[in-house]
Amino acid sequence: MNNITMPAYAKLNLCLDVLNRRPDGYHTVRMLMQSLKMHDTLYLSRTEDSGITVIPYAPENDPSIPWDERNLAYQAANLFFQTYPVKGGVQIAIDKQIPAAAGLAGGSSDAAATLKGLNALFNTNCSLEELQQLGLKLGADVPYCLLLGTALAEGIGEQLTPLPKAPHFYCTLIKPSTGISTKYIYEHLELSPDTSHPDTEAALAAVTAQDRQMLAASLGNILEAPALTLCPEIKKIKADLISLGASGVLMTGSGPTVFGLFETKEASFHAAEYFCAHNYPTTSFVTEFYDPS
Ligand code: ATP
Numbered sequence: 001m002n003n004i005t006m007p008a009y010a011k012l013n014l015c016l017d018v019l020n021r022r023p024d025g026y027h028t029v030r031m032l033m034q035s036l037k038m039h040d041t042l043y044l045s046r047t048e049d050s051g052i053t054v055i056p057y058a059p060e061n062d063p064s065i066p067w068d069e070r071n072l073a074y075q076a077a078n079l080f081f082q083t084y085p086v087k088g089g090v091q092i093a094i095d096k097q098i099p100a101a102a103g104l105a106g107g108s109s110d111a112a113a114t115l116k117g118l119n120a121l122f123n124t125n126c127s128l129e130e131l132q133q134l135g136l137k138l139g140a141d142v143p144y145c146l147l148l149g150t151a152l153a154e155g156i157g158e159q160l161t162p163l164p165k166a167p168h169f170y171c172t173l174i175k176p177s178t179g180i181s182t183k184y185i186y187e188h189l190e191l192s193p194d195t196s197h198p199d200t201e202a203a204l205a206a207v208t209a210q211d212r213q214m215l216a217a218s219l220g221n222i223l224e225a226p227a228l229t230l231c232p233e234i235k236k237i238k239a240d241l242i243s244l245g246a247s248g249v250l251m252t253g254s255g256p257t258v259f260g261l262f263e264t265k266e267a268s269f270h271a272a273e274y275f276c277a278h279n280y281p282t283t284s285f286v287t288e289f290y291d292p293s
Contacts, residue, residue, distance in 0.1 A: 008109040010038040044118065052074055111145070149165060149290075150164065171260065206218055246260030268288075
């Protein structure tokens with residue numbers, strides 16, 4: 001096999017809690033993760049000569065992303081070739097559909113898809129666990145992006161417990177134009193005995209019980225408070241999504257993307273159209289939960 005096409009799925013955090021700061025600068029987290037159908041597509045071609053090339057699949061693909069050795073797909077390929085001394089190299093063309101720096105793990109997912117794709121192209125037969133150990137060197141979300149589905153992520157995000165698939169929802173994603181730095185958000189996160197934390201237990205119980213309403217009511221993200229200081233429009237977007245019929249609303253990751261969970265595709269599209277029609281400085285997307293099984 002010389003070519004392989006790999007989807008790289010976006011994720012949402014249905015719950016994101018930070019338990020403490022570690023002396024090494026990492027944070028101990030507890031996150032309920034959910035894959036989305038929205039995905040990038042990576043076209044990997046094995047080359048005879050060694051070396052890695054990462055290119056946009058189409059000229060209109062996101063110009064804000066670095067298409068050189070800083071690209072996470074490049075870094076994943078580099079790590080793979082350093083770890084497994086196989087013959088040849090790879091060219092990776094990425095059709096970028098996941099908005100970058102949005103809290104949707106677009107970069108981590110491209111890294112995960114690259115590792116999976118190279119494992120198949122070069123017949124290295126690595127297990128999921130081996131790929132996850134390698135992926136963790138690239139980012140805390142990469143092991144989850146290799147697993148996919150509904151899962152609890154603990155530790156720095158790498159300790160994963162697969163869960164039964166969450167009750168299905170359509171999702172309207174609203175990305176404000178304000179960029180948010182993940183570093184800033186974590187630095188401005190207040191962690192004191194008075195800080196209120198998301199009810200992750202309730203969200204986990206809702207997944208186990210397959211209780212849609214309870215799941216929608218248990219969404220929570222401790223990073224919303226510091227994100228609101230930089231991007232106050234998050235509050236208005238959430239309120240509008242609720243009045244448009246969303247069962248639950250939340251910011252994903254370190255933001256700034258806000259999602260609304262809808263029971264029907266029509267309601268989800270209607271909400272996205274509302275944001276376009278009312279001239280918000282936002283970008284809207286409609287997608288739905290993805291179950292890899
Ligand atoms: P997370 O949810 O894991 O925190 P994110 O969705 O907030 O991630 P990404 O889309 O992964 O953010 O992008 C983070 C940064 O990584 C961007 O500023 C971008 O320049 C860089 N980057 C490197 N490679 C990629 C890639 N293949 N796709 C997207 N961004 C990339």
